[in-house]
Amino acid sequence: xxxxxxxxxxxxxxxxxxxxxxxxxxxxxxxxxxxxxxxxxxxxxxxxxxxxxxxxxxxxxxxxxxxxxxxxxxxxxxxxxxxxxxxxxxxxxxxxxxxxxxxxxxxxxxxxxxxxxxxxxxxxxxxxxxxxxxxxxxxxxxxxxxxxxxxxxxxxxxxxxxxxxxxxxxxxxxxxxxxxx
Amino acid sequence: xxxxxxxxxxxxxxxxxxxxxxxxxxxxxxxxxxxxxxxxxxxxxxxxxxxxxxxxxxxxxxxxxxxxxxxxxxxxxxxxxxxxxxxxxxxxxxxxxxxxxxxxxxxxxxxxxxxxxxxxxxxxxxxxxxxxxxxxxxxxxxxxxxxxxxxxxxxxxxxxxxxxxxxxxxxxxxxxxxxxxxxxxxxxxxxxxxxxxxxxxxxxxxxxxxxxxxxxxxxxxxxxxxxxxxxxxxxxxxxxxxxxxxxxxxxxx
Numbered sequence: 001x002x003x004x005x006x007x008x009x010x011x012x013x014x015x016x017x018x019x020x021x022x023x024x025x026x027x028x029x030x031x032x033x034x035x036x037x038x039x040x041x042x043x044x045x046x047x048x049x050x051x052x053x054x055x056x057x058x059x060x061x062x063x064x065x066x067x068x069x070x071x072x073x074x075x076x077x078x079x080x081x082x083x084x085x086x087x088x089x090x091x092x093x094x095x096x097x098x099x100x101x102x103x104x105x106x107x108x109x110x111x112x113x114x115x116x117x118x119x120x121x122x123x124x125x126x127x128x129x130x131x132x133x134x135x136x137x138x139x140x141x142x143x144x145x146x147x148x149x150x151x152x153x154x155x156x157x158x159x160x161x162x163x164x165x166x167x168x169x170x171x172x173x174x175x176x177x178x179x180x181x
Numbered sequence: 182x183x184x185x186x187x188x189x190x191x192x193x194x195x196x197x198x199x200x201x202x203x204x205x206x207x208x209x210x211x212x213x214x215x216x217x218x219x220x221x222x223x224x225x226x227x228x229x230x231x232x233x234x235x236x237x238x239x240x241x242x243x244x245x246x247x248x249x250x251x252x253x254x255x256x257x258x259x260x261x262x263x264x265x266x267x268x269x270x271x272x273x274x275x276x277x278x279x280x281x282x283x284x285x286x287x288x289x290x291x292x293x294x295x296x297x298x299x300x301x302x303x304x305x306x307x308x309x310x311x312x313x314x315x316x317x318x319x320x321x322x323x324x325x326x327x328x329x330x331x332x333x334x335x336x337x338x339x340x341x342x343x344x345x346x347x348x349x350x351x352x353x354x355x356x357x358x359x360x361x362x363x364x365x366x367x368x369x370x371x372x373x374x375x376x377x378x379x380x381x382x383x384x385x386x387x388x389x390x391x392x393x394x395x396x397x398x399x400x401x402x403x404x405x406x407x408x409x410x411x412x413x414x415x416x417x418x419x420x421x422x423x424x425x426x427x428x429x430x431x432x433x434x
Contacts, residue, residue, distance in 0.1 A: 014348070019356055026235050030191050037288045038235060039265045041279050042272075061286030065263055128354060156232050161408030162355040 003034075005144040006067040007055040009134070010084055011076025011100075013042065016131030021053025023135060023153045024145065028057040030156075031149035037065040050079065057144050072142055073109075074134055075101050076116075085109075093141060097130070112141065112180070119172050129169035136173020147174065182318040186225050189233050193287055199317050200284040201238060201291065203324045204257055211312070211329065215247045216240045217303050218330040219294070219339075221362060226313055227333045229365050237290040238282075241331075243300050245269070245276070248293055260284055262291075269295075274344070299339065302386060303331045334376060337366045338383040341396050350400060355408040363400060364409055371413070377421045394422045 007024065009017040018040045025038035039054045054067040072093040075081040081094075081101045088094050088109045096104060097116040104111060114137060120130040132154060139150050151167060158166050190198055209216060220239035224230050242248040248269075256262070265279035276295040281288040304310075307329070315326045340346055340359045349357035370376035384393035401422070404412045 014352070016354075016356065019358070022235050026233075029193065029235070030233055035193070035287070037281065039279065039281060039290065041265050042270055042277070062288065063286065065281045065283075065288040066265065128352060156234060158356055159361070159408030161405070161410045163408075166355075 003144070004056065004058040004060070004062075005071050005142060006069055007057075007072045007074070007138070007144075008052060008067055008070050008084060008087065009055070009074045009076075010050070010052045010080035011074075011097075012079075013051045015051070015076050016128065017051055017074070017076065018053045019157070020131040020135055021055045023150065023157055024055045024138065025057070026156070027149040027153035028055075028145045031152045032146050034059060034145070035062050037062050039065060050077070052080075071144075072138060074138065076130075076134075077101065078103060081105075095134070095137060095141070097134075112137070112177075114176055116173070119176060120169060123172045124165060124169045126165065126169075129166060132166050132169035133173040133176075136170040136175075137177055138173075139170075140174045140177035182316060182323075184226070184315055184317065186228065187317075189225060189231060190236060191233065194289065196319055196322075197282075197284050197287045197289055198236075198238075199319060199324045199326070200260075201282050201289055202326045202328060204260060204282075204284075205238075205240070206325065206327045208251065208254055208256070209328055211327075214243065214304055214307065214329060215251060216242045216293075217300070218328060219303060219336060220331075221358070223330040223336055224333050224362055224365065226330060229333055229369060230362070235290075237292055239292050239294055241294045241296065241300055241303060245295060248278070248295060251293070257284075263288075298387075302339065302383070303335055304329075305386065306332075332379075333366060334370075334379045335383055337363055338380045338387075338393065341380075341393055341400070342384070342387065342389055346400075347396065350396075350403060350407075353403070353406050357407070360400065360407060363397075364404070364412055367401075367418070368412065371415045371418045374417070377418070381421070391426050394424075394426060398422045 009021050011017050021038045025036040028034040029036040035058045037056045041052050056062055069089045070087045073084055073088045074095045076097045078101050085105050090108045092109045094109045094111050096113045098113040099115050099117045116133050117127050117130040120133045121127040135150055139147050154166050219241045261283045263281045270277050278293040280291050282291045312327055312329050317324045340363050346359040384390040401414050
């Protein structure tokens with residue numbers, strides 16, 4: 001059966017979730033030779049308000065580019081969690097940054113609540129790479145895209161001087177999931 | 182027949198993008214421009230960006246009426262457009278509408294944009310702005326592109342002044358797309374006096390030259406922290422940017 005994986009990354013402007021969505025799609029399409037779409041939308045207070053990126057990864061051609069059956073929802077704000085948790089499909093994944101999302105409704109999904117931004121700050125030394133830590137978590141949790149592909153996509157997005165820092169952030173995310181297993 | 186910039190577009194998406202550009206060539210009213218392509222694509226097409234990522238197509242419209250007319254314009258039957266937004270997303274300085282376009286089974290993000298006074302900025306010198314004209318052959322099919330796209334130096338001027346770039350710089354966001362674009366153009370043009378004359382005039386048009394030079398200097402002085410330690414900052418650029426200039430009328434906007 002063909003793989004089709006739908007992601008929604010949601011939070012507020014400035015958390016780098018649009019870029020994370022692009023990296024995820026680029027990893028799948030450019031480096032893993034799959035098909036991928038990536039969309040972005042901002043809330044009414046845009047670029048400072050809410051932001052949302054959806055990524056669809058598929059082995060087959062993508063007939064419709066909007067996410068309708070979310071396999072993984074990443075929430076970086078309580079508001080995003082409250083708004084989107086119902087869209088996660090049964091047995092899908094709700095991944096929450098526990099530093100910002102404290103009230104998680106009960107639902108038929110697998111919950112992963114991790115201090116993503118705190119890990120970025122403490123283990124990498126820069127809270128702003130929380131989006132890259134999240135990508136590590138997502139790659140390790142879902143295996144929808146290979147870790148090597150995500151690394152390549154990250155490297156194509158960052159200047160040479162910060163490659164090491166960003167790869168470290170990615171590995172922090174991977175290791176956080178490994179510790180859960 | 183095959184432009185080199187296509188090397189930086191995922192091969193699976195070549196046909197779709199070229200088809201979209203051909204479609205936009207038909208939809209662009211060239212007598213009285215209804216929209217112009219801004220953002221990264223003009224920089225890619227004009228040979229400033231040399232890396233492979235997912236590019237978006239950003240269409241800047243003259244005004245809301247023109248945008249709404251564009252949405253209604255008849256388009257090639259095989260083109261599918263999916264709207265990501267339910268309505269125009271209206272904000273203080275920018276109004277946007279996000280869509281995805283497809284001629285096959287790959288999708289390209291095409292964003293419709295309105296920005297106060299910026300359409301005039303990009304199109305003021307339209308008589309001097311040469312359209313991008315290209316015949317492209319892909320898999321024995323030929324596509325014709327004839328499109329007005331923003332001048333790359335204008336794109337950079339706007340980006341240097343953009344609140345988003347200012348925010349990215351203040352937060353030292355190394356992944357900032359805008360900063361990457363600014364530095365890509367700077368690397369190539371830093372010793373080109375025509376470039377400096379052009380962008381300073383364009384900053385004058387926006388009545389923000391002082392802010393522009395301050396922002397540009399700030400970007401260059403933080404290049405190292407942003408991960409661009411290999412960026413060569415030349416005496417000419419510093420001399421030009423450090424030239425005193427009186428306050429602009431729009432300085433505090």
